[in-house]
Amino acid sequence: MSTDTPTLTRKDFQSDQEVRWCPGCGDYAILASVQNIFPTLGIPREKFAVISGIGCSSRFPYYVDTFGFHSIHGRAPGIATGLKTTRPDLEVWVATGDGDAMSIGGNHLIHALRRNVGIKILMFNNRIYGLTKGQYSPTSEIGKRTKSSPVGSVDPPFNPLALALGAGAGFVARSVDIFQPHMKETLTLAAQHRGAAFIEAYQNCNIFNDKAFEFMTAKDARADEIVYLQHGEPLVFGKEKNRGIRLSGTQLEVIELGGGLTEDDCLVWDETLDNPAIAFLAAQMGPPDFPTPIGVFRSVKRPTYEDLVTGQIRDETDRQGEGTLEDLVYGGETWKVTESGEIEISH
């Protein structure tokens, strides 16, 4: 941490713009979490750039008092890639939604992740199109009845975490809008990760898809419906810590603890595994047979895109010397025409 950075507070990251999300929207909580953790990262405010696409969540940059860019639908990872590659000194965040990132911008998302551009992609997943007023999204459950699917959608949904893992993301995590301490912790870990980070934030759209996550966020459901992924800890859940997740062959299974089975039989979570297979299995967990995991699925270090790009520039400059315009334009085979019209070949 830089010692000459003035102490920043949440207030420093609140812009003067009136927040225009619907009252009760889960976005407010996520915004608050971000505004809470940004001042704790030891990064000067002017070094932050928040880039977004289109959708409710993409209004995000207007409300954070940093440099911000509200771009076009799905393209934020592309813009962020250009920015971070040329300005590795910046802390670049992407705010996006399930439509923006999984549908129109799916291609950019997976490529930003595979390249490992050092950007933090925070995807608000409300499993619905909000800004266009209520069509099913690429994360909506099959059979979803919406304005554009009156008798139920027939599109199987994307699993965003599985997609991110498949794209080779080095940091993959999930949190929930209203779980503020967990959200802040997850965002902080993402910020501290060098390289691309993908965070899925379950977010309630109380207008078009209310209670989409109530199966796990309801107070009395949490203990049985959520399993926390904590590095080095066994996967145990339930009100009485009486249930666990075990690796059985190539599958995960829920086991009841007691009666011969103990925590020692449960899978001990390791987010640093180079092979993403276990993380991929965990990403498949959810109702009706499994609790929903939240926390960090994967956190592995890989060389970042911007480091590799700037490294090549540095190495080639060391090897060849800094190029001059003279070398470039006058290099190669040239010849001179003198005032008297004579030709002189120069090499």
Add this chain to the structure above:
Amino acid sequence: MSAPAAEESKNHSERLVEAVVRFAGDSGDGMQLTGGQFTSTSALVGNDLATLPDFPAEIRAPAGTLPGVSAYQVRIANYDIHTPGDAPDVLVAMNPAALKKSIGDLKPNGIVIANTDEFHKGNLKKAGYEVSPLEDDSLAGFRVVQAELGKMTREVLKDSGLDSKAQSRCKNFLALGMVYWLFSRPLEPTIQWLEEKFAKKPELAAANVAVLRAGFNYCDTIEVFQTRYEVEPAKLPAGTYRNVMGNVALGLGLVAASRRSGLPLFLGSYPITPASDILHQLSGYKNYGVVTVQAEDEIAAVSAAIGASFGGALGVTTTSGPGLALKSEAIGLAVMTELPLVVVNIQRGGPSTGLPTKTEQADLLQAMFGRNGESPVPIVSCSSPADAFDAAMEACRIAIRYMTPVILLSDGYIANGSEPWRLPDLASLPDLRVEFRTDPEGFQPYMRDPETLARPWAIPGTAGLEHRIGGLEKEDVTGNVSYDPVNHEKMIHLRAEKVERIARTIPDVVIDGDQEGQILLIGWGSTQGAITGAVRLAREEGHKVGYIHLRHLNPFPPNLADVLSRFEKVLIPEINMGQLALILRAKFVRDLVSLPKVQGKPFYRREILAKMHELLEA
């Protein structure tokens, strides 16, 4: 050869003012390389020249077929020329398909060097010949030289240790050696080039050199040709020259703009013919600090360039027509956010995938209007391979000075064509230095420079200037999101006015030829050479003809209306259906004659001259 130019000299050699040579063969015959070597050598002996590569879209179309023919035409001259010539004087035909495709273009009494090895039944059939053209009288109007290029090559290399396939691959150098003899060219530049290229495989260098010499000596020993030609050096203005292809010059112009502005160059690009070479070139300039990202698609490529510009780099994206279509929305974003961006479109035949390897100028209207909403974008065009350097710098100047996306139009003909480039005095290149906004005092993201109407460039990392931009309509001055109807109209006018004001820094267009008179020709882009040639011919006939060639297509140079008023008729040749004509008619409300040609090929001078005759007679 060019009849008016020929002049017998004692040693059976003719001095020519100019000549056109076309090398044609199978895609795998190395015709582009052979033509390139003839070009380089001719440049080094001081000829002015212009080249036209013509290759198939397929990487390797079936051997011996018409679609598989790859050709390279070069025109050399002892005066300044602007086109690769209408019709070849010499045709090298490596197989029957190459002969069939080119023989219709050859000048009467032109020379054909036919590789008889390949004129066997199978190849004749593939080319659609029932009888070998070498055996009937269909080539009676030409001087045909039959040579067993493959067989002779293998004979030369029989002790080389190369296998027979590798031996055969050298046969293009036999043909090149023959053409070198015909045009009295030195072999040394090509020998030197071979030795450098095959430094790690000296046996290949030696084989190609041996074959090159054999071709030359074969002509020297046996009287293959009745005469020998000399094209003397052109009287080009004093200076240092190099031969340059359009895409290369364009890439150099971008680097020059980066150096002169002090901005790091960022290229976001997705491979597309015929623009990919710029990506290849710039990706090799790492020691110039150039950052290239080969993006996942065209949209990501332009988005990354916009992101880089937001961060204070010179953001560039390179593409061709289909890619420009994909980038439209993002270009609109750069219009709204008023960030510098240079979008290079190396046009090709369309619509859709169209003719990827053939040239066309049919994206002008796309560049002008191809976005949603009122979305003005300045347009700059390149008019020749060497000119692409200056055009690229100009596009960057406008983008930086006016905080706007700029579309730079080139085309396949310029991109792959080459010509001698008189190298600029680097110290006299435009000064493009940029000052980012750093002072928070009184800063507003959408305050404007009173002269240019450009908004300040305030890059992330600058304390006190934190602000948000985006694609939603901006409130004047503050840049806050605004849905206010009157503000929207005001901003539309401001963005349009900003682009119009660029005209204040564009020089008046200069009329070439007569300053007033019967016909004004207006051209843009790669038609410059053909129009220049046609105008020269018309004026030699005594007609009062003037010609302007537009670099700036939006906005136009300030004196355009005045120039238009000085001529009775206006003729606009374009490799499209009349797109510039459409814009000029709308803007200046006057009758204009469009001369469209959309065959994927450049204009011939005679086509333009014929249209002028028609107008003069009407």
